[in-house]
Amino acid sequence: MKNIILAFLPFLLIACASKKGPAAFTEGKCRIESRCPDEGNCGFEVLKDKSLIIKSDGTGKPYYTLEDAPGKIVARYTYAAKSGKYQDDAYTEEVIFETDSELSNLHKSNPKDAKMLFGVHCFCRDKAGFYKVGKGLLDYQDNKLIIKLQDNIVEGQKTDLVMVSFK
Template sequence: MINDFNYNTFVYKPFIMKYLFVIFVSLVVLACHSNKTASSNIQDKTIASTNCPEDGICTFKVLQNKVLTIKKDGFGELYPELSDGKKTVIKFEYKRNEIPNTADSSYSEIIYAEIESNINEIILKDETLSEAKVLFGRLCFCRGATGYYLVKEGSLKISTNNKGAKTYKLNFKVNEIPQIITMFQETL
């Protein structure tokens, strides 16, 4: 029985297993990298807005290569759906600070608009706001006064300065429900 014992197998087997494990882990780590595409230079832009009520926070986003689809649910209520596409969607969001120890105190307003990706200048007013699918959402526990509504009254102006920065300005009113945000102006 003692002659059947192979000292070389006993000593080298754990060493070989550890060596193979280190090689495997190294290959896995080296193989992991982010996908790089030609469009990776185009990035979405998000900023904290300064045009915000004191009782909350506001953000402004420019979402490249997206399209805004306005759909209806089973009750006929509007809602937005963003998907990949060849346009640009702008999104302004106001989130009111929640009231401590109060259930259902969350409140937010969201404004969406879809524009052509290569646009440098545009002015839309009232009826022509539909060209940009301007949509206002009031999301809260507000019985009968919540949901998404098409913006039919106001003006959207986008301009580009000589340094390439774009200014997005929207003044609007939604008659169907109360609103806190009636305008925003952001430059990126």
């Protein structure tokens, strides 16, 4: 009996090992640690094997589409304000970026080289749309993602710091 237990011990240790590094980012459960702005809900999702394709519309404003791309990851954080009594008073902010499956570009002090956008979705003239992120921080260490955006990409911006931990 003792030999049988010893034979299965390595398999038990492997099965119970905690996930570290990229596997935790893509497969682990996440918890948003940063404060979610008042009167709203925050969410985070990781899309495996997707690539962020940034395009420009006729006015020069950026927008994105997603494409299948093995070995790439797209991550998206959203803040959605609870709407009030009016039909067109919805307000949502979105931070979306691409990385590779090894998370190699998530150790940058300046994310301008990364494919990263900040989006505002509302019925608000000259404010709605996507903006390229030029300054800030994009980092992943010890199973924690930190996104620090530059202040006031748009007037009244709610999202400036996002911290997400992975198990």
